Ligand SMILES: NC(=O)C1=CN([C@@H]2O[C@H](COP(=O)(O)OP(=O)(O)OC[C@H]3O[C@@H](n4cnc5c(N)ncnc54)[C@H](OP(=O)(O)O)[C@@H]3O)[C@@H](O)[C@H]2O)C=CC1
């Protein structure tokens with residue numbers, strides 16, 4: 001059994017990790033942390049865990065966490081993660097970090113969008129953990145930077161087109177909508193019921209959202225040239241889910257049927273990417289609670305643009321599910337172990 005710690009277990013991605021790991025037959029959760037709820041049974045904080053998790057939350061003391069576990073998920077806000085990850089690595093542990101702290105290859109980009117990096121030397125070895133893009137590098141990684149939720153939905157939507165050189169990368173527009181759990185469990189006025197319910201709004205408009213450079217980093221690697229995109233996130237009054245509608249100008253005349261076939265071929269063998277038949281488009285309702293990314297492809301013949309619609313659950317393929325997928329790859333477990341549950345519908 002692999003002894004696993006969930007650091008930041010009292011947050012939304014932390015409790016999602018606990019939900020998924022409970023059904024993982026090769027893993028024992030041996031340490032869970034929270035600062036505000038340290039000393040409390042985790043099942044008191046999350047009643048969904050009653051009779052399944054008897055553990056007590058403890059505060060984050062990195063050496064003690066490392067004594068209790070061999071594999072560590074850090075589900076902390078950015079900065080809090082890079083304060084503790086180097087200690088885990090020094091003590092011989094492997095880490096999947098769910099924050100943005102180890103997603104960037106260039107510390108200067110991280111500094112521009114976040115703050116100065118505390119251990120920039122680790123960025124060279126950290127692997128951006130999107131299995132459908134770089135599974136081979138994840139296998140031996142000590143440190144995986146688990147991708148952001150919006151980036152996961154956008155990169156998977158565009159990968160086949162960029163790899164085949166079928167779009168002009170300068171024309172990419174990603175219009176994404178997220179459920180409110182994407183903002184985490186911390187109390188914020190903007191996320192109160194009355195602020196969010198019965199409304200639908202764009203935020204961080206004008207290329208200022210922190211996921212913009214992350215998406216650009218990965219799309220640039222796929223395109224083999226620097227890519228700059230227009231990305232606008234929106235907040236939707238639902239708990240979970242991200243729907244991204246991604247547009248780009250085609251560089252060759254292609255029909256919808258041809259592109260659907262190309263996507264089916266590209267993602268054949270990928271257990272968690274589902275290409276929908278021509279004329280069908282994804283819904284967040286059809287991936288809720290599961291590790292799928294559903295893709296639907298259309299061609300607007302009038303404008304010469306391709307439109308890819310992508311749906312994920314932000315807490316699963318957008319965070320905890322992808323983190324477990326990475327853990328499985330890093331430990332030689334079947335990639336889908338603990339992730340085979342179907343979406344919750346209706
Ligand atoms: N929510 C989402 O859909 C996604 C989130 N992410 C990223 O994953 C990470 C976790 O997100 P999420 O679960 O939503 O966040 P939450 O705000 O829900 O949870 C944060 C967790 O971190 C703990 N924590 C906060 N500050 C500190 C600190 N200084 N030291 C130690 N522990 C601390 C909190 O513990 P407590 O408050 O109990 O003390 C809590 O357990 C973030 O970096 C986020 O950006 C990535 C993809 C998607």
Ligand SMILES: CC(=O)N[C@@H](CCC(=O)OP(=O)(O)O)C(=O)O
Pocket residue numbers: 078098099100147148149178179180181182183184210211233235
């Ligand atoms: C709805 C909502 O607020 N979503 C969050 C998602 C960001 C996130 O998860 O941030 P990391 O890059 O640190 O993982 C946001 O827009 O800030």
